[in-house]
Amino acid sequence: IMATTTLKGQPFDRPVLDSMLRRRMFYTPSFEVYGGVAGLYDYGPPGCALQTNVVDLFRKHFVLEEDMLEVDCTALTPAEVLKTSGHVDKFADWMCKDPKNGDIMRADHFVEEILESRLKGDKEARGVKVEEKEDDPKKKKKKVKATEAVKLDDAVVQEYEEILARIDNYNGEELGQLIKKYEMKNPATGVEPLPPVEFNLMFNTPIGPSGNLAGYLRPETAQGQFLNFAKLLDFNQQQMPFASACIGKSYRNEISPRSGLLRVREFLMAEIEHYVDPHGGKKHHRFEEVKDVELVLLNRHTQLAGQTHVKKVAIGKAVADGTVDNETLGYFLARIHLFLEKIGIDQTKLRFRQHMANEMAHYAADCWDAELQTSYGWIECVGCADRSAYDLTVHAKKTGAPLVVRERLAEPITVEEWQIDLDKKKFGPHFKKDGKTVEAAVEALPQEKREALAQDLKLEGKITIDVEGVGNGKVEISKDLIVIERRKRVENTREFTPNVIEPSFGIGRIIYCLMEHTYWTRGSDGGDEARGVLSFPPIVAPSKVLLVPLSTHESFKPLLRHMSLKLRSLGVSSRVDDSSASIGKRYSRNDELGTPLGITIDFQSVQDKTYTLRDRDSTKQVRADEETILTAIKSLVEGEKVWADIEKELPTFEGQEVEVPVR
């Protein structure tokens, strides 16, 4: 658990924030009245609005800005597709089962928890004060049970610490060996779990009434986009480069979900697949616009050296010196940075971490994660990978679909190559039912092989090739059936499989981190420690303006309706709180909801149509006539001005509102 601070530098207390987020219904465990299901959460009204606003901004910042082709693909996916993509075989975690009570645990989590608990026991035995800062009541209970104050050898402590540092790098067999070697027992039963087995993380569900079509819920939106590549290229009038995008739910059947909103079984993703010609260095025509954007980078070499220090560097420089593989990848890293900045992510809690070679898929050219710092540690929220031509290639190979770009060459080029002619009239009758198979094998012969065979044909008057499934697998073809010659051919088009740069956003994770990053309490201003604030930027805030009448007096009602309509016509979302609670209490509630502005309607408003406008962060107020207030709101919500500007322009008001420390 990482010690973090609030937006105002106060010690961060996760249970307090968590209880506030639930109380204000940013989120809530799904099906709670039925006891809930681990890893499933619903967003309540403010969480849902926050999500809608972040998605809306994603569309503006990425999709509209770059004319991306947004698609909406189904989550239901036939198994064959995910077999080809590798998910059926490889998208798995290691789990182990307790033979006594049937508990199923993620193997790496099990090892981690046991070793952490032993290290803690060791510290206790050595009399070192251990800070107890655990918020999950279930987990706490387990830990308490497991922790015994037993002193360990110094060497053992070091071994444990080394294992924990590398916990993400063990496979199932290795985890099994660790469990055996260090005699790890499930605290609940006192017995050692069975050896780890692989568990595929996809939810499976057969499609159709026969149950014969195996299907899964997609673990990512990418595959649906790849399968539409040819149609999208066509839609884009064959112009390259271009990108598709998809925003939708994905599913992972986590073994034992923990970390609240950060590891869930159903989550919203926004993924971009940018298709680029692999030749010419993967340049990007708008790279110039972002080259001076400074990113905090944690590169591969630093990590290899066992270190975590970061460098703040302009993306132009990082691409130029090879830290980041290419311009297109660099362009998207910068655009991701700008997006996260826009929605209110704390820039001091953002870094881009490069994947180590052993973390990346074998085909990936380079990969960086935008990681956000939270009380759970550094959390991967956006991945940005250069997936090379892998996905399109495997799907094309499996289905025979031409997932390629054909580009007319400016200058035709002449290719010299080994060509094969078959005497079809004799060939068919000679091989009878195997004709087609042998012919396909001949057509598939690579250039270097053809050269050798031409030699064979010349010397021996026949060739022998491998043809699986025909006779003993070797087929002889004599020179009366085949000609192999080196010839010239003019090519007018170039055919290539584009490479894919994939920025992939976990919207739910970003939203959770945003809530941690914008949270603080009035205690930092010397106010009430118990009064929480979420300082969302107006652009993503669930609601922009709170309308508060001084009391439930009838005379305020027409003004409330009037201002609601005015704000709606400006495209500014607002809410009315005309409950009987004190004004301070009502504003407190809305500070917790992250509403940036408040309009108070009092008796003076009824007389002269002036209103006070309150700033959430400073709790300062100004007062002016309707038109002026509305103009100020619009400029604040659209990001043209900040509160300091408004305070300079309009007279301060210190009137009816008493910010009483109540909740």
Next chain:
Amino acid sequence: IMATTTLKGQPFDRPVLDSMLRRRMFYTPSFEVYGGVAGLYDYGPPGCALQTNVVDLFRKHFVLEEDMLEVDCTALTPAEVLKTSGHVDKFADWMCKDPKNGDIMRADHFVEEILESRLKGDKEARGVKVEEKEDDPKKKKKKVKATEAVKLDDAVVQEYEEILARIDNYNGEELGQLIKKYEMKNPATGVEPLPPVEFNLMFNTPIGPSGNLAGYLRPETAQGQFLNFAKLLDFNQQQMPFASACIGKSYRNEISPRSGLLRVREFLMAEIEHYVDPHGGKKHHRFEEVKDVELVLLNRHTQLAGQTHVKKVAIGKAVADGTVDNETLGYFLARIHLFLEKIGIDQTKLRFRQHMANEMAHYAADCWDAELQTSYGWIECVGCADRSAYDLTVHAKKTGAPLVVRERLAEPITVEEWQIDLDKKKFGPHFKKDGKTVEAAVEALPQEKREALAQDLKLEGKITIDVEGVGNGKVEISKDLIVIERRKRVENTREFTPNVIEPSFGIGRIIYCLMEHTYWTRGSDGGDEARGVLSFPPIVAPSKVLLVPLSTHESFKPLLRHMSLKLRSLGVSSRVDDSSASIGKRYSRNDELGTPLGITIDFQSVQDKTYTLRDRDSTKQVRADEETILTAIKSLVEGEKVWADIEKELPTFEGQEVEVPVR
């Protein structure tokens, strides 16, 4: 198949529209390179944008306008929840299997197809010309095979027609009897299918690694909302009435999906659950605002009489005369009407059909479907049901959660009732381990029973009550342990389970109908029959403005960039088509995409910064300077003006564009 017309009254040709929608990638079969999966479709860029705009409008028209509490609930749902709601037992269709080839068919569809085919054969035998207007190639093939020109008795023809008219009302047993009675055989094999069996339409998928937690993909979003009722009421500060809303994917494992986008296995729903006090006639405080909205109603009585004539009636009148059950239901019917009108649904192809008593769930008070007329017939696109207190009641009963409203009474009321006191000191020792169970049974005794027991106690000095699981199920309690007396009690709060009015939107269906309703071809103006147009209102059109440079000349590029940025800053989405196709061809493409406006950039634009603005529907153009053109666009897109206004204000232009009949 219903004969319909295009927006301009031309005969509607579905295969032509369908081919255009696929060519322009409004939608595309999912996983087509893998052969596709029946009932799964992806939206391509224009379909996806259309969907986003319709959802956005849904949020503005319903959620924001009425301060609804939007939630985002998971699609994964534990089986227990759907068992309680009735879906596990009742959400099923009848299917029958061909014993020879294993074909699985929906029983009602099978009966329908066989009888339709026989009627067609009869017509052929009688020499009546049968119009062949079938677009699904697979279906066509089957039908051709099945159709034989055999004349039927007049009485048989009438029987068949009556069966077809009532096809939706048969249960599985009845369908089985029809198959037997009329000797219906699967044309593919010539054998009679096995008797119909029920097939549950929910996709099931176990949750978690043990596979012990049975789960389904939700068939509707409603249940997630109901389970959050108590939290939402709390969020709404205990104020009634209020509504929640949820927009998300739902899933139905259709047996044999047909009708293209209208019957799919994964679809987007938008559902509202409006909670209202069942007392006081379910009034709505904004009903006054909509009472004059005229709806086309097909009521229950008309349908019972076997007729389909409709009445156009103001909703105020329909509620007053009892046609529509209550104001709240009527309010939402009117709001649904206004929403469909706003997005561009043809008002002559919209009706509200009331459910017959046998169509409604037993608990429903009233239910109306907004049906849209298409080439597939009248399609249910929005349901609007008064579900009474059913859902909250069953979930509360199952879980014990208090899904109720507690309202402070303005005037406390005095209740006289039979109260029971137990002598706890004696009671416990007397019943020992059964004490709690017996006590609970006593507490649960209803008032009328208590009265009788008080009498018993008085006469016999003891009572006997049923207590399941204790002794032989009968328990005796003597008068030294219990007192039963009629007493007065003052009540300060009233507790009730709210009723639910549920407007439920099938967004995909609405979008498909919208495409049929807005489609026409230039043939109607005497132009090219092959040039299709989709006349979407600007508010939902996938893109609002097409920017067309006269040619690929370099001098146009800065103006293109400039105008793109200008439009973006106005919040108007635009696309550039700078391909080398002719202007006419480029506009044709965008007519098919439903882009309402076009800006042409020509050499004069380079000189004097004037542009032509083109109207999709009339193909008329006006010319003016940049500022004037942008103002015109904004007023058109925001619905403040229509093209006729612009044509009056600005000079017509008949210049560079030649609307050549090419595609």
